[in-house]
Structure formats: structure tokens, C-alpha cells
Amino acid sequence: MANVDPIFIQPVEHRPKPNYPIEAQNIPVIDLSAHDYSPSAGLIAKIGDACRDWGFFQVINHGVPSKCRRNVESAAKKFFELPKEEKNKVVRDKENPFGYYDSEHTKNVRDWKEVFDFAVENPVITPTLHDDDRLELKQLFNKWPHSLPELREACEEHVAEMEKLAFKLLGLIALSLGLPEDRFNGFFKDQTSRVRLNYYPPCPSPHLTLGVGRHKDTGVLTILAQDNVAGLEVKRKTDGEWVLVKPTPDALIINVGDIIQVWSNDKYESVEHRVVVNSEKERLSIPYFLYPSHYTWVEPMEELINELNVAKFKGYNWGRFRATRNYGNLGKLNVENIQISHFRI
């Protein structure tokens, strides 16, 4: 029996498995303490293998202080505990996608979650798509709740740490592709990166719903901090099974996004993932989405293309791509969201 509004109910084939989920024991765990001024060949190879075989890995000894993580988790919990009227003072709207939102749809089914989004650059230049397909560039500001100043402080401190780690990882990924360590850095001058606070309340019918429906990340890479409640499931490349990523204390979860898939010309695939909820515990997760500047033209790296490895994607404009995706996420639309597969040659 469903105890939830039908708008949250997943089609049968996408519901979580009723039996106990498989745990992804073998998602690679990579120790970054070995990363100093000159990363070792061993570390670069581990990163490359993890990107190729899983599209997901965990990092430990990553340099992000645990205090910073505890602060952002505690401030986020306080925010989601605020009365609805208070959260609605910073609600997302059609003009500005940052702030609080509780009605997001993934693949046209509503997710069992509340979110709070903010941009890494404040203000940030972001293209917005209009009903007539016109793209408008807007300067957008984050919306911070006045009643909880510690949220902004904790989030800004968190972002500074995430950014250092993101560029460290980006360098390792470039090296693993045989490219110079700083090959990708030029795409982030006016980055559109953002952070999301995800709050998944307990759900009375967790077998029918998902916290976030299956999706791939559109950006370059994602760094996810999750609390100690499991929920993230990754589609294993070898057999297409959904496997649960068991929380590892202090580890951060990294996944390759669509842009790395295109830059690497399919060598590193962006992998589908989703979030299952449970009837007892709330869960919090904090993804940092590394996105380039809106004017970035995304295409396979020319150094990787030759007669034996021809380009598998046409180029596309990141700003238009992302604006189209945001437009689709705002409500229940009877159209498929834009995907990189639409640019496959």
C-alpha cells in the first residue's frame, strides 16, 4: 500500500529492489596522502583505472578538515529543521534557481527530498532558458537565510576546501589521460560550479520512491560528502546492477560527469546513480558540482583524437546545455531531459 502522494511513485522498473541491496565493497578507495608536489605514477594509474572501470571512487586523506565537514553538516541540518515559512523566504524561483526547493523532479517523477542550492562564484553569470528557446544571461546572487548566518559561513568555508580538492583531482585525471596536469584549468575562469545541500526525510513507502531518481551528472566532476546513513546507489558498469555505496567515515565520493566523458572521448564514462530513502532515518548529502564557465564549448580533447580514435561527440555550449536541463527540472514535463547522447556522432 502506498502511503505517499502518487507524484512520488516510481515506475515499477525503477523502484528500489525489495531485498537487501548489494553493497559496493569494491568501489575503489584512493588514498590521496601520496599526492604531493609531483603525483606518483601509481596514484595516477589508480585514478585512471577507477574513472574507466567505475566512474566513481572514494578518496581518503584528501586534505579537507573534518571540522569543516562537521560545520557544514550541522548548519545544513539546522536549515532543514527551520519552519517551512522560514525556508520559503529563500525559495528558488523561475528567475533565480538558487535557494530552497522541495519539488524537484528527476526523469519526470518527484524526488523525496528538500534541497538548498548555491553558486560557488557569487554573483555568477548564468544563462536562463525562456519558453521561446531564447537564452538570457543573468547575474545571479545566492540567497542566504538571514535567520541562520552560520549556514553561509559554513558553506563558504566548505566551498574553499572543495575547490582545492577539485583542482587536485582534475590534475590527476588529466595526467591519467596523458595530458598536462593543468590541461583543463582554463575552462574555469568564470566557473558556474554549484553546491547542493540534499535533505532526505524518512519516507513511509521507501520501496516505491527515490530520494533522487536515476541520473548522470552533467558537469565535470562531483565531490559528494554524505553523512553516515547509506542511500547512494551506483549502476555497476560490469553488470548494470544497482549497488549501494556504504558510507566510509571521512571519505569523500567522487564521480566523473558528462563533460569528462566528452573530453576523454568516452574513455571515462559518466555513470548513472540514484538515491534510495528509508522509513526510519533522515539523510543528508552535500554534492559539489564542478562546472566550467557558461561559454565553454565542450568537445573531445583534440590531443586524444586521431584516425584510430575519432571524435565520438559533436561540440556543445555548456551554458545552453545546463539551462535546458534546469528548465526541465523545474516541473513535470512530458519531454526527455537533454543528454550528451544527443550530441553523439
Ligand SMILES: O=C(O)CCC(=O)C(=O)O
Ligand atoms: O545524495 C546522494 O548521495 C547523491 C545526490 C545526487 O546524486 C544529486 O544530488 O545529484
